[in-house]
Amino acid sequence: MQQDSDNIPKPVTDDATPSLYKTPEFSDIASSVTSDPGSGSGKKVLCIEDEAFIGDLYKHALQKAGYEADIINDGKAGLERALSGDYDIILLDIVIPQLLGIDVLHELRKNPDLKSKIIIATNLEQDDETRAAVEKEADAYIIKAEITPSQLVEFLKNF
Amino acid sequence: MSGGHLDSFKKTFSLYLVFGLIITGALASGTAYILLANTVLDREIVIVIVTSVVIIASVIVGNVLAALLIKPTQYLAQAIYHISPNEHLVAAPNVDKLGVGRELVANLTRQIYDLSSNLSSANIPMVKDQNSDLLDSLPVSVLGLNDQGNIAFANTAAISAFSLGTWKDVPLTNLLNMKSNSIALPDWIAQTKQKSINATTQWQKVEVSSNDGTVKSYYDVAAHYRQKHPSGIETLLVFFSHYDQYDQEETALSMIALSVHEIRTPLTIMRGYVEALQQEMAGKVDSQTQTYIDRLGASTDNLTTFMTNILSVLKVDQNQLNLQLQESSWEEHITSIVANSQNRASVRGKTISLSVAPNLPKVGIDNISLGEVITNLIDNAIKYSPDDKKPIRIEVKLDTDGAVLTTVSDDGVGIPDSVVPNLFNRFYRNHRNRHHISGSGLGLYLCKEIISAHHGNIWVKSKEGEGTTIGFTLMPFSQLDEADKSGASNGFTPVAHGWIKNHSMQRR
Numbered sequence: 001m002q003q004d005s006d007n008i009p010k011p012v013t014d015d016a017t018p019s020l021y022k023t024p025e026f027s028d029i030a031s032s033v034t035s036d037p038g039s040g041s042g043k044k045v046l047c048i049e050d051e052a053f054i055g056d057l058y059k060h061a062l063q064k065a066g067y068e069a070d071i072i073n074d075g076k077a078g079l080e081r082a083l084s085g086d087y088d089i090i091l092l093d094i095v096i097p098q099l100l101g102i103d104v105l106h107e108l109r110k111n112p113d114l115k116s117k118i119i120i121a122t123n124l125e126q127d128d129e130t131r132a133a134v135e136k137e138a139d140a141y142i143i144k145a146e147i148t149p150s151q152l153v154e155f156l157k158n159f
Numbered sequence: 160m161s162g163g164h165l166d167s168f169k170k171t172f173s174l175y176l177v178f179g180l181i182i183t184g185a186l187a188s189g190t191a192y193i194l195l196a197n198t199v200l201d202r203e204i205v206i207v208i209v210t211s212v213v214i215i216a217s218v219i220v221g222n223v224l225a226a227l228l229i230k231p232t233q234y235l236a237q238a239i240y241h242i243s244p245n246e247h248l249v250a251a252p253n254v255d256k257l258g259v260g261r262e263l264v265a266n267l268t269r270q271i272y273d274l275s276s277n278l279s280s281a282n283i284p285m286v287k288d289q290n291s292d293l294l295d296s297l298p299v300s301v302l303g304l305n306d307q308g309n310i311a312f313a314n315t316a317a318i319s320a321f322s323l324g325t326w327k328d329v330p331l332t333n334l335l336n337m338k339s340n341s342i343a344l345p346d347w348i349a350q351t352k353q354k355s356i357n358a359t360t361q362w363q364k365v366e367v368s369s370n371d372g373t374v375k376s377y378y379d380v381a382a383h384y385r386q387k388h389p390s391g392i393e394t395l396l397v398f399f400s401h402y403d404q405y406d407q408e409e410t411a412l413s414m415i416a417l418s419v420h421e422i423r424t425p426l427t428i429m430r431g432y433v434e435a436l437q438q439e440m441a442g443k444v445d446s447q448t449q450t451y452i453d454r455l456g457a458s459t460d461n462l463t464t465f466m467t468n469i470l471s472v473l474k475v476d477q478n479q480l481n482l483q484l485q486e487s488s489w490e491e492h493i494t495s496i497v498a499n500s501q502n503r504a505s506v507r508g509k510t511i512s513l514s515v516a517p518n519l520p521k522v523g524i525d526n527i528s529l530g531e532v533i534t535n536l537i538d539n540a541i542k543y544s545p546d547d548k549k550p551i552r553i554e555v556k557l558d559t560d561g562a563v564l565t566t567v568s569d570d571g572v573g574i575p576d577s578v579v580p581n582l583f584n585r586f587y588r589n590h591r592n593r594h595h596i597s598g599s600g601l602g603l604y605l606c607k608e609i610i611s612a613h614h615g616n617i618w619v620k621s622k623e624g625e626g627t628t629i630g631f632t633l634m635p636f637s638q639l640d641e642a643d644k645s646g647a648s649n650g651f652t653p654v655a656h657g658w659i660k661n662h663s664m665q666r667r
Contacts, residue, residue, distance in 0.1 A: 051424055057431035095420070123423035125416045125470055145423035145463055148434040 044068045045156070046087040048078030048104065049121070050096045054144065058091065061149035075099030079107055087116045089159055094122040105137055117159040121152070164263035168231070171259050175227060179220035187213045231260040238268040242275040251356065272356045273387055299399055303392035304331055308345060311392050320398070321367070322374050337380070339365040344382065348394055351384045358384045364405050367398065377405035412473055419470055426466065430459045450506070457503040464534050468601045471531060472585070475608045482525035482612050486636040489522045489563055490515045493555060496533045507541050509551060516556040522563050523639035528609045535602035536567040536629055543627060544571025562615065562632035574621040582619055583607040606631070614639065
């Protein structure tokens with residue numbers, strides 16, 4: 001059932017959520033080509049991503065920009081690692097083995113002490129209601145196919 | 160009530176009368192003054208001329224006033240003939256066209272119709288017990304609404320299909336949410352109320368869901384409206400279930416969404432490695448290899464745009480392309496979109512020039528959707544100007560009516576006149592023109608839907624062999640904000656081409 005209030009395209013002026021989908025800075029980010037080495041300044045990123053090539057690309061781009069990056073390729077192990085609290089940013093795919101990204105997100109949000117920023121990075125097309133719900137729960141939501149690794153790195157500067 | 164209208168009609172008519180007399184008097188005195196001051200005519204001749212002027216003016220004024228006075232009578236006569244059983248070929252009068260006495264005639268016409276309706280149905284109330292039984296035995300859902308839009312009648316099938324608990328005298332919109340691709344039911348009722356006494360319409364593929372979330376299905380809906388019907392039921396709704404057919408369509412759409420996910424994964428990888436190649440190989444490979452890498456990059460970008468188009472069109476079709484209109488600087492936004500498109504242009508040997516007029520107002524836009532519009536228009540301009548080296552020109556300026564106008568122009572092949580009218584339709588509608596115009600045909604359709612949902616207009620100007628200009632307007636945020644406020648009254652708002660609940664009046 002569609003909740004009407006979720007569908008109202010009303011002007012949004014105060015937009016505190018640093019979501020890639022919503023922020024006007026999206027296109028600025030998208031125009032960047034090279035990432036700035038050192039912008040990560042040692043921040044730790046956990047990438048829960050089952051597609052090895054994508055994991056490899058992200059790891060490469062993040063490390064080049066000065067981040068520390070770990071790649072985990074299933075939801076269950078990813079959740080355990082994320083709960084360690086070692087990471088500043090968690091990049092979370094939705095369609096992953098063992099435990100879906102959405103469930104990982106729910107579990108992580110049960111821990112108010114966890115300070116990591118959680119960014120959903122998926123290629124799954126969801127209806128607006130579902131997406132809005134996930135966007136609300138996560139810190140940001142991006143479609144992987146729409147940005148390149150260096151644009152992702154540029155986006156992570158916001159966190 | 161009609162007394163008030165009568166008084167107001169009398170006042171208006173008196174005003175016209177006084178105005179007519181003043182004009183006649185002024186003409187007479189003016190003519191006399193001019194003749195006496197500037198000519199050497201005899202007094203008698205002057206008197207004859209002035210008298211003639213007065214007579215002519217009086218005849219004209221008299222005719223105009225007579226026409227004004229007789230018009231309401233004609234309308235009333237037409238209304239009476241309209242309901243007369245022997246004269247049913249006479250159309251109902253369109254009271255909106257009447258100048259003087261519109262309220263009076265509208266009121267009297269309505270009373271005439273009421274009287275007629277009461278007389279003809281005095282002995283056969285609509286939902287008597289036996290009729291109710293009849294409707295209850297129908298396998299289709301039937302709902303009756305009173306003049307407030309509250310449910311006055313529901314047959315057994317409707318109560319069961321929509322899981323109606325307490326429904327008597329509850330507003331329909333409190334219980335059911337109806338989404339369709341055309342005008343929303345409350346808007347249709349409101350418009351019909353203004354214009355007609357009786358009207359019928361139907362909607363196809365209406366998604367009907369209960370507001371508590373327990374029911375969701377698809378129907379074709381027929382509506383019949385009878386103003387002030389003695390049964391108390393003003394609007395009768397009949398729901399024909401087409402769940403099986405429409406659900407299959409929805410399943411097909413879900414399949415496409417799933418396929419898109421599968422295509423996006425390799426696309427992400429391709430874009431990632433092309434970017435890595437561009438970064439790692441810069442300056443290390445010969446220019447031809449660099450060109451190949453750039454072309455690969457531009458092609459993966461094109462594929463990304465195409466995937467986005469497919470998904471957006473699906474959302475348009477499902478009324479799910481919901482927009483977040485934000486106050487934005489269009490100059491900043493379009494500058495960065497154009498910067499992103501330069502690589503795609505340059506691999507085709509094109510450049511893009513952008514000129515933005517100073518001091519433009521902030522616009523209310525959905526950044527992502529407007530990015531799709533500009534990207535599609537640039538891609539088209541690149542595609543259709545393959546042989547010339549002139550830049551693609553993008554200009555942004557203030558339109559005469561205060562909207563922000565953006566035009567994208569090329570000096571390419573242009574568009575045949577026969578294709579122009581269908582240009583903003585979906586691809587399958589003008590597939591015969593595929594040989595003239597390549598491409599999916601989704602892009603401009605999507606542009607139109609997105610611009611319409613922004614309350615803007617989109618148009619094309621093209622001459623075969625000389626080039627094409629496509630322009631669209633965006634409303635300043637300040638105006639949009641006002642439209643939002645004023646439109647919130649009846650509760651409907653535009654998605655891409657449909658309507659969903661919340662505000663209205665701002666679709667066009």
